[in-house]
Amino acid sequence: MTNEIKPPLWILLELTHKCPLECAYCYNQLDFTNTKDAMSTKDWFRVMDEARDMGAVQLGISGGEPLLNKDLVKIVEYANNKKFYTNLITSGVGAPKGIVKKLKEAGLKTVQLGIQSHDRNTMTLITNNKNSYDEKIAFAKEVKEAGLQLIINTCITRQNIHQVGEIIEFADELGGNYLEIANIQYYGWALKNINALLPTQEQLDEAKKVTDFYRSKEKAMKVFFVVPDYFADRPKACMNGWGTTFLTINPDGVALPCNTANTLPLEFPNVKDFSIEQIWNESHAFNYFRGDSWMNPTCASCDEKEKDFGGCRCQAFALTGDMNEADPVCSKSDFHHVVTDKVAESLGTTDAKIWYRNRKNSLELSS
Template identity: 45%
Template sequence: MTLPAARTATATGAVTSAPTVTSAPTATSARTVPVASTTDPQPAPPPRPWALLAELTHGCPLHCPYCSNPLELTRRAAELTTTQWADALHQAADLGVVSAHLSGGEPLLRSDLEAIVAAADRAGIHTQLVTSGVGLSRARLDRLADAGLRSVQLSVQHADPGANDRIAGRRSFADKERAAAVVREAGLPLGLNVVLHRHNLDALDDLIDLAPAWGADRIELANTQFYGWALRNRAELLPSREQLTRARRTVTRRRAELIGRIELVWVVPDYFDGNAKPCMGGWGAISLTITPDGTTLPCPAAASIPGLDPPNVRDHRLAWIWDHSNAFTRYRGTDWMRDPCRSCALRERDFGGCRCQAYALTGDATATDPACRLSPDHTLVDDLVDAPAPPEGARGGLGHPRRPSRSAETAPEGAA
């Protein structure tokens, strides 16, 4: 899976505190909220989310070394059922969600994907399929479109077929090219997503050329974000400063050439600019993630933070999870910050950067994101960027996800 560009969005309406409850209600019980005195000042309500990342499965035909899925992948037998996903989507819509990325893993592996899309459509949620393209036939896409699918985002690993297949861990370039043609024939909007790293940045011009060649309306050039498998393989994936300088020049030139025809999105790299990104538009501010087993998170990597105790939609209503759970309230707003973030003029814009990245680099999720030049830990990032690259071909330490299969496991309700 690749992380959506919402990780770099700006937030609106973030609050500095969230209300508390005396106990956590279950999915079938009423919420218990303390009654405040009529003379007490009332806290501002939490912002409402509009975006959902629905990770339907960790199963995937590809084995990309930068995948943001966790190192411990969810077994297929532990996935939410069709009915549970439909209920979660309706709860998300009631909460304010209007857009959902249906992702994974590879969502096409869910034989009930059409039913999940239809449930989202009934709830009034715009759905985009985030796919490797492997297994996307015209017949399948027609069924998905009939169910209410609105657009497709297709991942590409490299413009050269052989290099693409090596990065993906299997032959897949031809499948992607066919999938793009199928989407174009069906008349659905097509976006390409390219995760950029040391092994494909120098092919950026050729990668951008795929957008007009394959009929895409949009291409997202997403520099690797170091979570999950990408963090495991960081030394192998980190580009050089020189590569990124050339890439920025290429993006500026090609964006001018494609203006008015194809939208070109550049997701800035985490370690190189000296700025903290406004991750997910603020913690618990505009979006949420539901993982294959129903664990619900403020961002896809949040489960990596110890003590967060993320809740599950099997046990709690989404409204309670969003408004009151520790996982969503702990870093919402700015009250949790310490200096230099607390006194920084940008604290309402970058929210102290990424909590997961702060924990991954410092062991402290409340630390200023070391990507920020004002962080006392910024030298950690500089040292990583300036470290010598591994020798060419020395890939012994590169890890690839070993994907869960459905063999000898129980399929979700509604799946074949």
């Protein structure tokens, strides 16, 4: 496995962790209230300058909810002038009037919109926001009227997995160019809520069949089905390998090699203190899991290590307490039983409390 450091290709700007929704599967850390919006618009401009100079070409803009940033149009316009391909990742809720048209004029290329269900009550249950259904539908229509590409993302949970067929048809009716049926990654709030969210293997198999049936119709909308971690025997190659492709910047300026890396016991650099080039090439945290010298014997001796790179470091730490362990999703891991035990516990629980992602719960869980 090579240790050659290639430049980042995909940059994600997390403009804020504020959000009008309270989704129980959010990947933001449980103590997100400790993360402040400390980056000025000029700071974001400088990050884009430095990342583009290194060769980055894709720019995602997310949160929290990026629509809450008053300078969002300026940020998109600046990114477009830097020749980034821009993608807005949004809930579509709380959108200022006329914002979609302004974003299109500023050069935005793609909108990725979260749609939890075709059904109003189910969407309200998942988002804990009674206005989310109407606002999301209105936002999707504005996106299509503006001529932007629309990617719809649906996170699959126990609450909506039986609706996959209807959700596919609904996404098609909304004019989606792509639909990602995303099985949840159980970090952060999702891991806290796993006993309320995890579907059964049988439900997942049926959802996959429904998805494949739609694909067989060869309609214009492309549908992707993300395989669930907890029912696999091999881990995903998270982020195409640590520090190889992806770089995210938190609202407080902390740079991370993946969205949830700040859950690890590593000290990550801040873009206010270091350049993107210094962070990417020289920081201890970004170099820590590059190559295979960090691997324990299970991963180091595996003939698939250049395929999955040992799996997800955040998942390994969350489930074993050791970030250097093999991803417990892998059947070769000494801790694979932790995953199977969690599945058994979750599926045996029918009345689990849902901890919605909000300030009150964040403060309680992080106190």
